[in-house]
Amino acid sequence: MVIVYVIITYDVSEKRVAKVNKKLKEYLIWTQNSVFEGEITRTLLKKCLFELENIVDESVDSVSVYEIKNPNHLNKYIFGVDKSFNDMFI
């Protein structure tokens, strides 16, 4: 089982934002704005992206996927408000 750390950012038409958000929430953690992230198996990531492809309109929308093979290679820090943390208590 291969686990990767993934960051997904999207820039989609307003009418599809809620659907894209709902889909990504099934697999990852919401960070801020249009950014989701988390550890995921490659298999689930494939499934997630396949389902996303059926939601977005690839002629106008854009989804960026950053896959980091080993989470130890990632150094993450936030300044200002940690919105995902706040979100946990809402």
Added chain:
Amino acid sequence: MVIVYVIITYDVSEKRVAKVNKKLKEYLIWTQNSVFEGEITRTLLKKCLFELENIVDESVDSVSVYEIKNPNHLNKYIFGVDKSFNDMFI
């Protein structure tokens, strides 16, 4: 000289968006929406973040910094429109 690959996403008050964008454009490449990325030296990254801190209001804004120590550990793909590519010709 240590070079890292960095992805910066922000969620800031509308009145500061233009300033944050302008600042990040000095150092990184705009990808989509509120996402910038690129290779940068640690020294310049520090400078960039220091300058950003003077722009954002840390009580309401949020900036996430993802630093990948070795770009070889990053696998990036986009589906849909590559907005940063389009941007180059605007």
